[in-house]
Amino acid sequence: MTWFLIGVGGVVTSHGVGMAVPDWPNTYGYNMFYFPFSQWVGGIFWEHSHRLVASLVGFMTLMLAIWSQGQGGRRLLRFFFFPAGLLISLLVLFFVRENVGQHLSITLGFSLFVLGVSFAWPRMGAAPVLVRRLAWAALGLVVCQGMLGGLRVTLYADQIGIFHASTAQLFLVLISVIALIVSPLWANQKPSQLLNSGSSSDQAAQRVKASWFSWAMLVLSLVVFMQLILGATMRHQHAGLAVSGFPLAYDRFLWPPTDQDFINQINSERIDHREFEPITALHVQVHMVHRATAVLLLLGAAVLTAWVVRRYGWRHAHAMQSLFFLGLISTQAALGIATVLSNKAADLATLHVMIGALTLVSGSLIFLNVRRELHLANASSRVRSKAILPAKLKPEWSSASA
Amino acid sequence: MNPKKIIVFLAALTASAQLVQAGNITGKVTLKGTAPGELNLPLDPLCKKTVKPNTTPTTRFYVTDDQGGLADVFVYLKNVDASTAPADPVVLDQKSCEYSPYVVGAQVGQTVKVLNSDPVLHNVHPTPKKAGKEYNKAQLPNGPALEFSWDKPEVFLRFKCDVHPWMFAYVGYVEHGHFAVTKEDGSFTIKDVPPGTYEIEAVHRKTHTKGEGIVAKVEVTDAGGQVDFVVDITK
Numbered sequence: 001m002t003w004f005l006i007g008v009g010g011v012v013t014s015h016g017v018g019m020a021v022p023d024w025p026n027t028y029g030y031n032m033f034y035f036p037f038s039q040w041v042g043g044i045f046w047e048h049s050h051r052l053v054a055s056l057v058g059f060m061t062l063m064l065a066i067w068s069q070g071q072g073g074r075r076l077l078r079f080f081f082f083p084a085g086l087l088i089s090l091l092v093l094f095f096v097r098e099n100v101g102q103h104l105s106i107t108l109g110f111s112l113f114v115l116g117v118s119f120a121w122p123r124m125g126a127a128p129v130l131v132r133r134l135a136w137a138a139l140g141l142v143v144c145q146g147m148l149g150g151l152r153v154t155l156y157a158d159q160i161g162i163f164h165a166s167t168a169q170l171f172l173v174l175i176s177v178i179a180l181i182v183s184p185l186w187a188n189q190k191p192s193q194l195l196n197s198g199s200s201s202d203q204a205a206q207r208v209k210a211s212w213f214s215w216a217m218l219v220l221s222l223v224v225f226m227q228l229i230l231g232a233t234m235r236h237q238h239a240g241l242a243v244s245g246f247p248l249a250y251d252r253f254l255w256p257p258t259d260q261d262f263i264n265q266i267n268s269e270r271i272d273h274r275e276f277e278p279i280t281a282l283h284v285q286v287h288m289v290h291r292a293t294a295v296l297l298l299l300g301a302a303v304l305t306a307w308v309v310r311r312y313g314w315r316h317a318h319a320m321q322s323l324f325f326l327g328l329i330s331t332q333a334a335l336g337i338a339t340v341l342s343n344k345a346a347d348l349a350t351l352h353v354m355i356g357a358l359t360l361v362s363g364s365l366i367f368l369n370v371r372r373e374l375h376l377a378n379a380s381s382r383v384r385s386k387a388i389l390p391a392k393l394k395p396e397w398s399s400a401s402a
Numbered sequence: 403m404n405p406k407k408i409i410v411f412l413a414a415l416t417a418s419a420q421l422v423q424a425g426n427i428t429g430k431v432t433l434k435g436t437a438p439g440e441l442n443l444p445l446d447p448l449c450k451k452t453v454k455p456n457t458t459p460t461t462r463f464y465v466t467d468d469q470g471g472l473a474d475v476f477v478y479l480k481n482v483d484a485s486t487a488p489a490d491p492v493v494l495d496q497k498s499c500e501y502s503p504y505v506v507g508a509q510v511g512q513t514v515k516v517l518n519s520d521p522v523l524h525n526v527h528p529t530p531k532k533a534g535k536e537y538n539k540a541q542l543p544n545g546p547a548l549e550f551s552w553d554k555p556e557v558f559l560r561f562k563c564d565v566h567p568w569m570f571a572y573v574g575y576v577e578h579g580h581f582a583v584t585k586e587d588g589s590f591t592i593k594d595v596p597p598g599t600y601e602i603e604a605v606h607r608k609t610h611t612k613g614e615g616i617v618a619k620v621e622v623t624d625a626g627g628q629v630d631f632v633v634d635i636t637k
Contacts (some may be wrong), residue, residue: 022525022538028542039523042446042496042565156529156536267611268635271438273461273559273568278611
């Protein structure tokens with residue numbers, strides 16, 4: 001759902017309709033859940049859909065955080081969220097002037113809903129501390145994310161849009177990490193045989209290799225995140241495609257010129273029904289850094305995959321993971337090229353954002369998975385050494401007496 | 403005769419003499435080079451209903467006539483003292499999901515009144531970078547007019563509709579009333595300019611994306627002045 005939300009957000013920016021709904025948190029004066037469907041026209045459709053899907057993701061994250069408390073969630077629902085809903089309803093009653101009935105129906109409806117749910121809430125154990133902390137962190141992040149989205153609209157600040165887009169990626173990673181940790185995959189994970197077979201020096205060598213693999217994946221994931229921030233910056237400059245042409249950039253092999261005459265020329269020649277901000281030298285530089293980093297990423301992922309396959313063979317899990325990651329990076333590169341060649345067509349640009357998000361999540365989860373594997377391997381070694389050590393140290397008299 | 407009356411009479415005489423002496427600056431803006439082709443607007447079904455049958459609205463970046471005359475160029479005098487803004491507003495209308503006129507001039511402090519003649523909801527979103535505060539207001543189908551004004555000049559001050567991302571208008575917002583927008587044949591007339599030598603600037607919103615256009619000098623006499631501009635896109 002979060003991935004889908006990022007996609008809808010991508011469509012909003014790709015179409016340049018982020019300001020199609022001028023108010024927030026209301027929609028054209030209505031409580032957003034009451035905005036009539038007949039009015040979802042043009043850019044409003046995408047922006048309003050984005051807000052509604054975001055509300056659903058926010059609500060689901062709230063439920064996740066409460067769920068992580070186990071049966072303690074009952075108390076939270078009954079003694080915190082129910083009164084909080086009532087308090088907000090009172091505030092609406094006293095301070096809101098328009099569409100009070102609409103707002104009250106939502107806030108009071110929420111209060112009654114959580115009260116009702118509290119009685120049906122399962123009596124289960126709480127999730128592990130780590131999961132609980134991550135779930136509440138996710139709730140905090142999603143609230144911040146909603147506020148960022150709202151401030152971007154009400155403060156007319158494009159820069160906030162860049163933070164909003166980047167935070168969305170972090171939120172997706174966090175939610176994916178929670179999903180991984182609570183999954184049976186995590187609970188049943190065992191260290192691969194390679195890490196625990198052979199002599200202790202063989203095991204140590206294997207673990208060093210696995211560790212290298214994990215850190216390389218982390219570095220690549222961080223570069224992917226940087227690429228996503230650069231991409232968000234390019235999108236929120238609202239300048240359209242700053243550099244046209246591929247593989248050449250404005251007919252130049254390495255770097256296009258950025259002198260003012262050239263910039264003026266490309267601005268006057270550019271025709272699009274969307275009104276973009278004029279391209280500047282900085283826009284061109286950012287675009288070219290994005291391209292150059294993409295090439296580095298592709299090379300990095302290819303080298304890592306070749307290294308992993310040579311050491312582990314095709315069928316090893318790490319080889320599969322590397323190949324999958326390389327596949328995503330290659331798809332992402334192809335989508336980037338298609339985005340340029342199509343003059344930033346909205347559907348391709350959005351797909352580019354979505355696959356970028358998937359690449360970041362995949363890299364992060366692979367990193368976590370391998371670190372967990374190493375952690376389990378080290379833990380099992382410690383257990384074995386503890387089991388072996390007393391036997392070695394067993395005093396000779398004990399066997400003699402036996 | 404009362405000395406006060408004499409002074410008032412002389413002042414009135416001087417003022418009327420100045421008015422008589424004021425001339426018009428005329429000229430023409432032409433485009434050098436081949437303009438890129440315009441694009442069809444991707445109207446949504448509701449907007450299509452507002453357009454005349456068998457017409458396809460296009461972008462309006464380079465509107466020219468057979469002689470190369472370039473329309474929608476904002477021409478204004480530079481370094482002229484500020485004057486009081488007229489009380490009458492400048493009107494921008496939203497018709498058939500397009501702003502009309504596309505380029506218009508107004509004085510700092512003068513109200514820009516935005517109408518919605520469409521049976522479609524629009525958001526009116528002026529995006530000044532120098533003039534002052536940005537606004538984004540909803541305007542219901544055939545809803546009441548919205549009025550905006552700012553206290554600093556800006557060429558061009560953009561109006562947009564985010565519901566329909568192809569809708570734009572550009573306002574040349576300057577501190578005095580000596581400005582004009584070129585007609586379809588590229589001609590313009592700046593009326594009632596007192597005699598003198600002036601710097602005059604022609605700004606085309608697509609070619610001069612930073613709002614810095616072509617500057618020339620013009621001599622204005624009692625008979626007026628004349629200056630032509632060439633917007634060169636071959637460079």
